[in-house]
Amino acid sequence: MPGATRSLTIAANTGSLHAATEFARTGALEASLPEARIGELDLLIEEIFMNVCWHAYPDGRQGVVALTYSVPAPGELRVEVADQGAAFNPLTAAPPDLTLNLEGRPIGGLGIFLVKTLAPSLTYRRDRDWNRLTFGITASS
Amino acid sequence: MTIVTIERSQLSDQVVLLVSGRMDAEAAPEFEDQCKACIAEGRTVLVVDLGELKYVSSMGLRSFISVAKTLQAKGGALRLCRLGGLVKQVFEITGLLVLFQVYESVDAALAGG
Numbered sequence: 001m002p003g004a005t006r007s008l009t010i011a012a013n014t015g016s017l018h019a020a021t022e023f024a025r026t027g028a029l030e031a032s033l034p035e036a037r038i039g040e041l042d043l044l045i046e047e048i049f050m051n052v053c054w055h056a057y058p059d060g061r062q063g064v065v066a067l068t069y070s071v072p073a074p075g076e077l078r079v080e081v082a083d084q085g086a087a088f089n090p091l092t093a094a095p096p097d098l099t100l101n102l103e104g105r106p107i108g109g110l111g112i113f114l115v116k117t118l119a120p121s122l123t124y125r126r127d128r129d130w131n132r133l134t135f136g137i138t139a140s141s
Numbered sequence: 142m143t144i145v146t147i148e149r150s151q152l153s154d155q156v157v158l159l160v161s162g163r164m165d166a167e168a169a170p171e172f173e174d175q176c177k178a179c180i181a182e183g184r185t186v187l188v189v190d191l192g193e194l195k196y197v198s199s200m201g202l203r204s205f206i207s208v209a210k211t212l213q214a215k216g217g218a219l220r221l222c223r224l225g226g227l228v229k230q231v232f233e234i235t236g237l238l239v240l241f242q243v244y245e246s247v248d249a250a251l252a253g254g
Binding site (some may be wrong): 014017018036040042043046047050068096098099101102104105107108110111113114117137 | 165166167195196198199201203205206207209210213226227231233234235236240
């Protein structure tokens with residue numbers, strides 16, 4: 001159904017992760033994305049969602065994540081992940097140093113890098129007190 | 142919901158962990174715990190068969206890096222084999238395909254080198 005927009009607001013914690021990926025998958029089905037794209041979609045949702053869980057609400061308050069998707073055309077899915085946490089633009093995050101040897105490699109810091117690599121259309125805007133991260137994924141991307 | 146299963150076997154006196162399913166933020170600690178248990182037994186080389194793993198996120202990668210660091214510090218190694226699809230793509234993007242000891246088959250991983 002081109003043009004349809006659906007939203008889901010869930011608690012920003014690990015226990016909500018599968019609800020987030022399942023929700024995005026309904027969008028993938030509506031957009032008729034192939035299996036390979038759905039795996040990438042899962043990854044994008046998990047990385048963005050978990051980043052919010054860990055970093056957006058550092059003061060311990062229970063925050064939420066609002067997911068919205070639309071299918072602008074068959075084979076196209078647009079997803080927005082929004083939170084009311086501290087302002088954070090992942091597009092400005094420094095990339096990890098992939099040339100370090102195992103000893104020097106930090107164990108983390110790869111999630112945002114994966115998102116930026118797999119979703120070249122990623123955009124960020126601060127909308128009043130919301131972080132809004134949007135990306136598109138297409139059947140052929 | 143079980144999304145990852147880890148089967149342990151012993152081949153040529155080496156431990157092989159067959160990881161199946163999806164290694165996401167919820168499942169990664171289980172894998173790391175299994176590896177730590179092997180390390181606690183004195184194992185310094187672990188062969189991990191990823192042929193049945195369909196998905197890995199950065200949380201899964203954290204576990205792999207952490208375990209590999211621990212093993213290397215003990216003079217051993219984490220040997221991965223049979224990576225494919227999205228899992229291989231994720232390891233490639235993040236530079237881990239060249240950082241880790243990666244093999245095409247379990248036999249090759251057991252032989253090492």
